Amino acid sequence: MKFINNEKGFALPAVLGIMLVISLLGTALWQYSISDTIHVSRDELRTQAYYVARAGADSALNAWLEAPSNSKPSGTSNVVAFSPGTFEATITQQNKEDSQILDWMKVESIGTVKDVNQKVTVLLTSNFKYGHDLGWYDYKSGQINSGEHDVYDGAVIIEAQNLKKLKEPNDPTAVFKATAMFFSSGIGIPFNDSLALHAETIVFYDNPIKMNKGELILFLFDGKGITREDESGLWGRVFFWDVYDSNNNLIEEISRKAFYFPATENGIDITVLEDRALLDEIEEPVVPSPDIYHDIIWS
Numbered sequence: 001m002k003f004i005n006n007e008k009g010f011a012l013p014a015v016l017g018i019m020l021v022i023s024l025l026g027t028a029l030w031q032y033s034i035s036d037t038i039h040v041s042r043d044e045l046r047t048q049a050y051y052v053a054r055a056g057a058d059s060a061l062n063a064w065l066e067a068p069s070n071s072k073p074s075g076t077s078n079v080v081a082f083s084p085g086t087f088e089a090t091i092t093q094q095n096k097e098d099s100q101i102l103d104w105m106k107v108e109s110i111g112t113v114k115d116v117n118q119k120v121t122v123l124l125t126s127n128f129k130y131g132h133d134l135g136w137y138d139y140k141s142g143q144i145n146s147g148e149h150d151v152y153d154g155a156v157i158i159e160a161q162n163l164k165k166l167k168e169p170n171d172p173t174a175v176f177k178a179t180a181m182f183f184s185s186g187i188g189i190p191f192n193d194s195l196a197l198h199a200e201t202i203v204f205y206d207n208p209i210k211m212n213k214g215e216l217i218l219f220l221f222d223g224k225g226i227t228r229e230d231e232s233g234l235w236g237r238v239f240f241w242d243v244y245d246s247n248n249n250l251i252e253e254i255s256r257k258a259f260y261f262p263a264t265e266n267g268i269d270i271t272v273l274e275d276r277a278l279l280d281e282i283e284e285p286v287v288p289s290p291d292i293y294h295d296i297i298w299s
Contacts, residue, residue: 042116048084049118053111056080056087057120060107061296064091064124069289072105085113102126102291123297128155128290136176137166142185144195146171152178155293159184163207168193168214179224182290183207186241187216189248196267200224201237201288208242209270217267225263235260238279239287243270251276258285 056077063073076090093105105124110117132139134150142160146169156178160166165188177198186207187195191214198219209216218238225234239258243251254270259279261268269275 045113045116046118049111049113049116050120051111052082052085052087052113053109053118053120055082056089056109056111057107057122057298060089060091060109061122061124064105064107065292068286069291082111085111087111102294121299123299124294125297126155126290127293127295128157131156131158131176131181132160136174142166142188144169144174146174148175149177154178155180155182155290157182157184157290165207165210167191169195177221179221180288180290180293186210198222199236200226203239203287204241206241208244209240210244210248211271212246215269215271217269218261219267220261220263226260228260231260234263235280236263237261237282239285245271254279258282258287 059080060073060077067073072091072093074091074093077088079086079088087109089107089109091105091107094103096103103126107122107124109120109122111120129152130139131137134152134156135145136149136156136158137144137160140161142164144166156176158166158176158181163185165186166183167188168191171193173194173196175196175198179199180201181197181199181203183202183204184207186204187209189210190212191210192212194215194217196217196219198221200221202218218236220234220236226237228235237258238261240254240256242255245251251270254276259281261279264278268278270279
């Protein structure tokens with residue numbers, strides 16, 4: 001009987017101890033559940049804030065890309081509502097030293113959802129080289145080097161020192177190949193040989209082309225080209241300044257105009273009347289700049 005009574009006396013503390021342990025476990029599980037719920041909720045807010053920031057960066061980047069080269073947006077935007085939060089974007093850019101040509105542009109966008117912030121950065125760097133760095137011509141004299149030169153899958157700026165005009169190659173032919181070419185230097189007299197330009201876009205800025213008895217032939221760059229509504233195949237674009245013939249007469253039909261040119265086996269020689277007839281004038285052209293050729297890095 002005493003042993004049984006002792007068992008009864010032991011049961012109460014044991015039950016109380018088990019209840020205490022269960023109570024502590026329950027409290028711990030409840031706290032863990034609350035903490036996990038809060039953590040999941042914060043993760044969800046961070047994800048939402050990231051995508052709001054990404055939308056802001058994408059919007060700012062597109063606005064910059066679509067703006068004319070002489071009126072690119074910069075600075076910090078107003079706070080913009082974008083469900084389920086807001087974003088604020090800042091655009092900064094830097095040109096090459098002593099140049100109007102873009103070196104880099106950066107967008108920083110901060111997205112906010114409730115009290116959670118996330119930042120997205122996109123860096124745009126120009127994807128171009130100078131023709132003299134590719135060995136196309138001599139920078140100091142403007143002398144074009146003969147032969148077929150290095151190909152560049154990007155934009156190339158053709159600019160001799162002090163904007164000297166480019167001189168004809170020593171041998172009959174020189175070939176330049178790139179996605180786009182921007183001639184800051186003109187092509188001068190005498191020019192009795194052949195220069196073949198393989199590109200998707202060719203721009204002659206405020207410098208004339210003065211051919212003597214030479215050839216200036218336009219080809220599409222391999223695998224590149226522009227598609228046109230209601231037109232088949234790929235096309236290139238060329239933007240002329242003043243163009244003179246072998247008698248030093250202005251060729252008015254193409255001077256200070258822009259054209260699409262088709263892909264042809266032998267190219268389009270702008271010094272030949274029959275070839276010029278294949279050009280299709282661009283109405284109200286917008287002259288592109290090297291800024292449109294770039295690399296974009298998101299972070």
